[in-house]
Amino acid sequence: MFLFPVLTIGFLFVAVPLLVHLINMLRHRRQPWAAMDFLLASYRKQRKWVVLRQLLLLLSRLALAALLIALLAGWTGGGKLMQMLGGKTVHHVVLLDDSYSMGDASGNTTAYQSALQTLQDLTRQLAQEDGEHRLTVMRSSRAALATRGGIQRGDTAADLSSQTITGDSRLIRRVMATAASPLRTDMTAAVEMAAQLLENDSADERHVYLLSDFRRRDWSAPERLTQQLRRIDGDAEIRLVDCAGAAAGNLAITELSPQQDVWVAGVPVVIRAKVKNYGSGPVNNVTIGVRMVLYGDDVTTPEPGLPQSGRVESLPAIVIESLQSGEEVTKTFQVFVAQPGTHAIEAWLPEDALAIDNRRICTLPLSETQKVLVIDDDPDGRGAYHVGSVLNPGGQVNIGAVPQVEASSFLRSITPESLAEFRAVYLIDVPTIGEGAAAALDQYVRSGGGLAWFLGESVDRTVYNQTLVSADRRLLPAPLLQIQPLRDRPDGVTADVRMDDSSDLLRPLASAGDGVFSLVRFSDSWLLDLKENDPNDTGITTDVVSGDVAEATTTESENPVMGPVRVPLRRTDGVPVVMQHDYGRGRVVTVAAGLDGQWTNWTGDPTFVVFLLQTNAYLWSAASPPTARSVDDPMRVSLPADRYAPVLTWLPANEPPRLPIELSRDDLADDDSTDAGSGAASGDGDGQQTLELDPVGAIVDGRVDVTDLMRPGLGEWMLTALDGQTEMRPVATTIRVGESDLQRSKHAEVLRDLQPVDAEFIDRGRWNDQTRQAGSSLVSLVLLGLLALVFAIEQALAYWASYHAAAPSSIKSGRRGGGVGSAAPSWSDRSTTGSEATGDLTGDRVG
Secondary structure (H helix, E strand, O other): OEOOHHHHHHHHHHHHHHHHHHHHHOOOOOOOOHHHHHHHHHHHHHHHHHHHHHHHHHHHHHHHHHHHHHHHHOEOOOHHHHHHHHOOEEEEEEEEOOOHHHHOOOOOOOHHHHHHHHHHHHHHHHHHOOOEEEEEEEEHHHHHHHHHOOOOOHHHHOOEEEEEOOOOHHHHHHHHOOOOOOOOOOOHHHHHHHHHHHHOOOOOEEEEEEEEOOEHHHHOOOHHHHHHHHHHHOOOEEEEEEOOOOOOOOEEEEEEEEOOOOOEOOOOEEEEEEEEEOOOOOEEEEEEEEEEEEOOOOOOOOOOOOOOOOEEEEEEEEEEEEEOOOOEEEEEEEEOOOOOEEEEEEEEOOOOOOOHHHEEEEEEEEEOOEEEEEEEOOOOOHHHHHHHHHHOOOOOOOOOEEEEEEOHHHHHHOOHHHHOOEEEEEEEOOOOOOHHHHHHHHHHHHOOOEEEEEOOOOOOHHHHHHHHEEOOEEOOOOOEEEEEEOOOOOOOOOOOEEEOOOOHHHHHHHHHOHHHHOOOOEOEEEEEOOOOOOOOOOOOOOOOOOOOOOOOOOOOOOOOOEOOOEEEEEEOOOOEEEEEEEEOOEEEEEEOOOOOOOOEOHHHOHHHHHHHHHHHHHHHHHHOOOOOEEOOOOEEEEEEOOOEEEEEEEEOOOOOOOOOEEEOHHHOOOOOOEOOOOEEEEEOOOOEEEEEEOHHHHHHHOOOOHHHHHOOEEEEEEEEEOOOOEEEEEEEEEOOOOOOOOOEOOHHHHHHHOOOOOEEEEOHHHHHHHHHHHHHHHHHHHHHHHHHHHHHHHHHHHHHHOOOOOOHHHOOOOOOOOOOOOOOOOOOOOOOOHHHOOOOOOOOOOO
């Protein structure tokens, strides 16, 4: 009610005029006086009118003292009066930045907790003030998800929408129970929805509060945000509240994933971890903790009382000796798991300012040894021998692939179903490819299969171009043109080929340079028409002789499933030797030479072993399941309908105890797609039933808590087979990189970049005083006006109630009336007429 409550003791001053009057009343005495009897008779006739004038004068002086004290004490409680006079309402829109950088604990608390405390302070203050105050609270993460889902209404995304503020603390209890989200987002979507809300708002005043940490990456040049703020600039006051402390150093694990390889049980897998220093100074001796969570056949039931249901196995720690500011290093380590299934790998850093980016997790799906199909029409089988000896060398060396060698006649009877049992297909100098075989290969690759071509002199160019390359089929990167002999090598060049180190197929050899191919010879190879299309046509646009990676562009209408063509290996005259491209969900590698030794001696060089192992890993990983999902991506699980019941249980990543989420049969469908908001189920033609849980849908229907879907860490599905057996399947959920840089923008820079938007920063530590002073300005003006008015009235009443002589010559006593301390007529004044003889109600001296 008052900005300076200690000064309210001054209201005791209001009683001073009344006390003066009472004291003077005690001074009245009765004296026998004949002339006074006549005056008393006259006074009795005018008594009511005289008393009224004196009472009004006394009340005006009391009001004058009360207004003066109220003005000095900073009274802010004029809301009810203003409401009665004009029906005034104030709408407060609070936009909470809950991106995961708000979890920064550089100070005594996190930035998000400071933002919540600011919201609580504002609500308490407004609850004590008079008038109607309405509150809208919206978090940036909900606004971003709602916008991505096509939701335009701000009240749908808001945690509170235009709620009247009362003294009930339960109003914001649900918001106060939230934490910083794991999303990477800015305030643009929230401001856009707030602008939409305020366009249809009927409040007399509007205040928009942006509670954020003002990181440099989001606020250094906020063009889109400024554009949205301009929509509300004229209709609302914009106040910026900085909730973060000074930026501290921060390390983050930016990536944790299995290296592209053959992921088979019993074969070592290399795990890659990347760590970046977002701080302003170097750090030394950083330790990365690592562990595995194994889900074997013995893990069949969930353990809600534990962080995970699988068996934990610690791995040796990794030490980074030095990490400079802004530097990112990659560390690799091997894991060996003998049991097939989906397991998990977790890495973590020591605690620092931002905890959420110190941990990262990925899954490791290991399969049994799988077959690969090798088609070779050479009677001697020389090409099949070179491929088979690399993929399955025998002895104690296990690559994970079992080659099945067939002649080209095998292709006449292949179907997509028969190819599904092979993880990759190698076609070595096959003369012709029939339409049926091409269709089966096309569907196989589109579904995630891997295909490798070795094109020798037996290849029929016309048949290949007709069956493998068309507007809707790209099993080759481009049509075949002709067999191209090698031109003379440039002076000083000893090798026939050179590589591009940007491709994974030859990455292990990149450090050795082109000299590693010094003994490799190529006399001929096929030339492909990689320049056949221009950028405005369908297919590929590349430069086959530039020496750079050949980038391919594909028009969306005619060939939407083909990715860019890359050339990891070329001849020294620029003709591509090895090409790779994605096709649908699968991958294709094309080698423009055979393996029979007629055109090249590459098969006898150690670099061929490296190339073929990398190629097999590249083809194999096309069908590998994802090893992690981002927190805001839909979560999908596919189950064979003939093996699993459509009943699942989801255990979100959390500290124990974890609360399971049961998904009943109604959430799944075996044949037709079903729109279920946050949960959608569908069945496809191959007997798979797929469940999808989408955080965007969870915002709309609320059937599943969106927080449980977006919590980073290790979650688990419990699947139920038709025979009643259960199994556990882990799911790794990770944050997106981009919020770990805690460098902040200066307030002056933010206000400059937001121009011409009229915004102001409010110090969170002085929130109450600043907002109350801002809210009391109008009340102070009203009080000043009332003070001046009452003072004028008091002066008029004092003049009216005091004695004034008819003429200067008749004034003998020399006393004058008027003013605050003026004296009213005295009973002892002998010259007073009967009509002017009055009693003293205002504190005059009585003789």
